[in-house]
Amino acid sequence: MGVDRPSLADDGLGKGAPGGQKGPNDRGASMRIATFNINGIKARAEALCAWLDEAAPDVALLQEIKSVDENFPRELFEDRGYNVETHGQKSFNGVAILSKLPLEDVSRGLPGDDEDEQARWIEATVTGDNHSVRICGLYLPNGNPVPGPKYDYKLAWMERMRRHAAGLLETEMPVVMAGDYNIIPQDEDAAKPEAWTEDALALPQSRDAFRRILNLGYTEAIRARTAAPGLFSFWDYQAGAWQRNNGIRIDHLLLSPQAADLMTEAGIDKDVRGRDKPSDHVPVWIDLAA
């Protein structure tokens, strides 16, 4: 909290001061919250720890841990000063929160469907020097192929999320909902938008559902700071997508009005994609004067 920390953001959005200097809204308290789809905790333990040690986020929301809770290597993170809460399942999905501050009122699973057994949502409250923040980590369904039951599940899940997001606003707390949304919000969020027109990540119905959540009053962090095209958070392992910079931006942080007012920085740690044994996603983060 409140300490200078290195920034890995080579997408640094051309704004803000380097080296962790204080932003204009910073009153001495700074909480960095990052989201990172790690694509398997077992395969990513080394790369994840290297990033944590360098980026030093106060809170890291992880998706696709692909692990049951009992097998999650929590000691790796506890040894680094993180509190750990997981919501996992066998083989697929699974989300986790790492936090240097205590995690209170932890809740697992997206409300609204008792039949849903997919581990895609976890939330907790973190208290900074001046504010308590409700932080939600989410892994939104991919939805392909379209049409089909997976796409129906995606749209139903997004409607459930919209309802829950509306309820969170009523608390008037700063709320951060961050994770892998599996949504390309606009054409400028893809290197080749024409390749995604029929895909569950970019179909008009998908974008509409995303926008309905935004329209409740949430701010998408990166787009609040820049309209620049070419900012991506995912590059496929196939067909040299990274080398060709054939990326898409699908990992997002949505902020309630109270949280948006606290944001001082936002960035994407793009260089993480070029390291050894990378995930296909990279971390996206914000700083809150919380």
Add this chain to the structure above:
DNA sequence: ATGCCAAGAAAGTCTTGA
């Protein structure tokens, strides 16, 4: 477009991802 890469479960070669 599909499944070029990767991960997991499991011991074949599926399934899933985006």
